[in-house]
Amino acid sequence: MKLALIGFGQAGGKVVDHFLAYDDAIDGGFVESGLAVNTATTDLQGLEHVPQSHRVCIGQARVNGHGVGADNELGAEVAETDIDEIQHAIDRIPNHEVDAFLVVAGMGGGTGSGGAPVLAKHLKRIYTQPVYGLGVLPATDEGGIYTLNAARSFRTFVREVDNLLVFDNEVWRSAGESVEGGYDRINREIVERFGLLFAAGEVGHGDHVAESVVDSSEIINTLSGGGISTIGYATETVETDGSGLLSSFTGSDDGFDDGSATNRLTSLVRKATLGRLTLSCDVSSADRGLVVATGPPRKLNRKGVERGRQWLEDETGSMEIRGGDYPITGGNEVGAIVLLSGVTDVPRIDQLQQVGIEAKETTEEVRASAEDEFASLVDTGGELDALF
Numbered sequence: 001m002k003l004a005l006i007g008f009g010q011a012g013g014k015v016v017d018h019f020l021a022y023d024d025a026i027d028g029g030f031v032e033s034g035l036a037v038n039t040a041t042t043d044l045q046g047l048e049h050v051p052q053s054h055r056v057c058i059g060q061a062r063v064n065g066h067g068v069g070a071d072n073e074l075g076a077e078v079a080e081t082d083i084d085e086i087q088h089a090i091d092r093i094p095n096h097e098v099d100a101f102l103v104v105a106g107m108g109g110g111t112g113s114g115g116a117p118v119l120a121k122h123l124k125r126i127y128t129q130p131v132y133g134l135g136v137l138p139a140t141d142e143g144g145i146y147t148l149n150a151a152r153s154f155r156t157f158v159r160e161v162d163n164l165l166v167f168d169n170e171v172w173r174s175a176g177e178s179v180e181g182g183y184d185r186i187n188r189e190i191v192e193r194f195g196l197l198f199a200a201g202e203v204g205h206g207d208h209v210a211e212s213v214v215d216s217s218e219i220i221n222t223l224s225g226g227g228i229s230t231i232g233y234a235t236e237t238v239e240t241d242g243s244g245l246l247s248s249f250t251g252s253d254d255g256f257d258d259g260s261a262t263n264r265l266t267s268l269v270r271k272a273t274l275g276r277l278t279l280s281c282d283v284s285s286a287d288r289g290l291v292v293a294t295g296p297p298r299k300l301n302r303k304g305v306e307r308g309r310q311w312l313e314d315e316t317g318s319m320e321i322r323g324g325d326y327p328i329t330g331g332n333e334v335g336a337i338v339l340l341s342g343v344t345d346v347p348r349i350d351q352l353q354q355v356g357i358e359a360k361e362t363t364e365e366v367r368a369s370a371e372d373e374f375a376s377l378v379d380t381g382g383e384l385d386a387l388f
């Protein structure tokens with residue numbers, strides 16, 4: 001499916017930059033346009049693939065190109081004030097070619113976490129296409145302000161988008177990795193999972209007609225109904241060097257074995273679902289799901305996808321599990337992407353919400369005690385007045 005990608009803030013911009021590179025590398029055709037919006041000019045300058053004309057610096061009057069320093073209320077304010085500038089850049093996207101918008105942002109900073117929900121709300125008012133969010137959660141040791149920003153912004157972002165796809169930095173970090181090196185690797189993991197999913201819905205890709213190609217309406221239907229989504233992905237290397245010539249005459253295989261293809265796909269679907277998800281959750285709490293088998297067309301079969309799909313139906317107890325293929329010629333990996341949508345049992349989000357509630361209570365306590373102090377000062381003032 002064709003996406004208009006809009007990266008908000010530093011993390012958002014970098015992830016969109018990676019999406020553009022990935023789309024090119026796999027010839028995916030799922031990116032219609034990629035934009036980056038930021039309050040910091042240096043972040044915008046650091047991008048490699050987003051065209052200059054698609055980089056929008058907002059909040060110049062307030063922060064003069066220096067970022068909002070993790071103040072997400074300020075991030076939201078400047079996004080509201082400068083929404084016309086962002087719209088101006090979006091106007092250059094051929095809107096009729098776009099199946100959906102995807103607003104990408106780190107939830108822990110100021111610009112993206114404040115601005116992304118504002119932009120999503122605006123887009124939903126203007127366009128008829130779905131508006132999805134891709135929210136990156138901060139790692140837990142990044143500091144209180146990041147967690148607090150994420151806790152506040154998450155609720156708003158979920159409310160404003162048609163579905164919030166989530167990626168949790170905490171789960172994907174590796175010990176001993178530099179921050180920058182780590183982000184580069186993590187960003188590749190992000191775009192591989194979400195990119196393959198969206199590329200799968202881009203009908204007409206490649207020259208092979210799969211048994212049951214996933215199309216964009218299946219992705220849209222799985223995401224519709226709102227809430228939050230997570231993705232699992234697993235791959236296996238396969239032999240692809242059978243003799244093509246003879247097999248094309250005999251109709252026999254080039255190493256293709258229906259039974260083992262079925263088994264392979266079924267176990268890949270299990271691995272993808274039960275392995276590391278972009279956001280950990282209780283799989284049985286998913287409301288809807290989509291299974292996509294990727295890889296060389298001759299290694300994919302309908303039965304394997306169907307078995308995997310049925311297994312996921314049993315795991316989730318949901319009747320809304322869809323399935324299909326995304327054939328990729330030339331590779332030697334078979335994979336399964338599992339999209340779980342409308343998940344509700346997510347410990348990480350409960351933890352974030354708890355932080356949000358505690359922060360609100362602390363703020364209220366601080367305010368109440370400040371008011372008490374002020375009142376007692378006024379009282380004392382009254383008593384003092386009476387003395388004179």
Ligand SMILES: Nc1nc2c(ncn2[C@@H]2O[C@H](COP(=O)(O)OP(=O)(O)OP(=O)(O)O)[C@@H](O)[C@H]2O)c(=O)[nH]1
Binds near residue numbers: 015039069108187
């Ligand atoms: N996955 C990933 N996360 C990132 C990356 N860069 C920053 N982050 C995360 O994003 C959060 C910080 O958000 P940023 O996008 O840097 O901040 P911002 O939206 O630009 O806001 P300000 O810097 O406050 O103006 C932190 O939780 C980081 O862990 C990245 O390239 N990839």
